[in-house]
Amino acid sequence: MVISREEKEYLIKELIIELHAKYDGSHKNLIVPRCPYCGKEGGKFGIYVGVETDKKKPFMTHCFKCGHTTKDVNQFLTDIGRSDLKLEEHASFAPVQIPEFFRLEEQEIDDELCVVEMPKSWKRCFRNDYLKSRGFVNDDYDYFPVGTTRGLNFKFDDYVIFQVIDSGDVVGYVSRHTWSKDDIEEYNNRAKRNGKYQIRRYSNSTENDFSKLLYNYDAIIEDETDTVILVEGIFDVIALTRKLILYDNHRVVPVATFGKKISDTQIYKLQSKGVRSVIIAYDADATDAINKTAIQLNEFFDVTIAKLMGNGKDFDEMDFWEVYDVFAYNLKTPIEFKLNTLDEKI
Template structure:
């Protein structure tokens, strides 16, 4: 069915007003807060409003909760009681494949989370020798809650524990041992030979899969945060926030994906907040992983850039302010530019 550009724009505006919907980060889908069929809340109903190509049809609607799909815009507007929005066209509707946005199976985009209890005896702290050695400031303690079990829980002795929040709820935690990796490896080598207990560098929560989580996610303000910087770990988030003074800057927010990959659930969560632009800030020695993430993100967001950290620092935590400043002012690349700069397998 042919729909003019003017009619599409009119339909989008009307559907937004009627269903209290909003465009996602890539401006290709309307996210509806409550499903018209099953009543599920949380933005599970999506309406595709992007360009019609590769089998994608304007106005297709799908609910990730009840699984119901409507492939005809005229039938959909009739179901919501807005027959006045039906598009007149003599072309016969032909069923097509569900577009990319709706082709994710429900378990792949399942963002349901359970509330997690912090380790027994955990208490928030505002002073810690290990965190001081990592450069923690008063603002860091205020903006990024962290604590210890104060020697009252042997499973978490010598760990600092960061809660992970999602919509105000604790949905996980990352527990980092205060020893260096080298010291832990040396201890574990001896412990292994003597059949003694070995130390884990990280002792994290297990209730929710980390592919569903984003650290610092609650700092993203819906329809206010334009740009998100994706990094690998919690300390990268805190270092970037501190060194670029992003504490109260809601336009740009650093979040971590807990590694060098971005999942469908994490993409969905960013889209649901209306994020438009993504900067990938993974360690630059992982060019293959960066290329995969960039290609995936490019399908869903207006602009995707890759930051190549300049200077001698291995990551954001090691880098000084001027190297970070130079990175964001002079060393941002599009996915294509990044691939070309690594064509010989080396970062230039």
């Protein structure tokens, strides 16, 4: 069926009002908070409204809870009680592949999380010598909950422990030993020879898979946050927030993926908040991972890459002007970044 631009725009506006729908980050899909077929909530019902291609037809619908799919726009309009919006011709969708948004959850994205208990004796702190050495200021303690077990839990002696929060719930924690990497390696080499307990640099929660989590996720405000800066770890998030003064800036939010890659669940979580632009700011030595992540994200967001200097510095090791230069002068499109890295290898 040929649908004029005016008909399409009118139908989209009516569906947004009728179903309380909103665009995802790519503006190719409408996300509906409640499925009109099974009644399940959580934004699992999608309507494709992108450009028609051989494989993608406008107004196809799919629910990732009950699995109901509708390929006939007029049938869908009848099902939701809006026969008054039916188009003159009957839509005749031959069997087609599910559009890009739907393929993301074709295997049913599992974004269910359980609430996690913090380690026994954990208590939030607002002053810590190790964190001070990492540049922490008062605002950091207020915005990024962190604490210790105060010597009352031997498993977490000499660790600082950060809460990972999602929708207000604690869904994980990341504990970082306060010794340097070199000191830990030196101790572990001696401990291994003497058959003693070895120190882990990180000792994290295990209840929820970290590929489902994003650090600083609740700072993304639905329909307000336009741009997310993707970084690898917690200290990168906090350093960028401090140095770029992003504490109360809801338009731009740094978020950590806990490593140099992003999962389909993490992509879906960004989409569900209406994020439109993503800046990848992984470490300078992660060129292959950056290129792969850019390909994954480019289907759903406007993607740029922050090209860090090859001096091995993390964001919390950079001064303000070094961070400023990265985002003022070294943002590359995925193609530009790939060509630059190829030139550097030659």
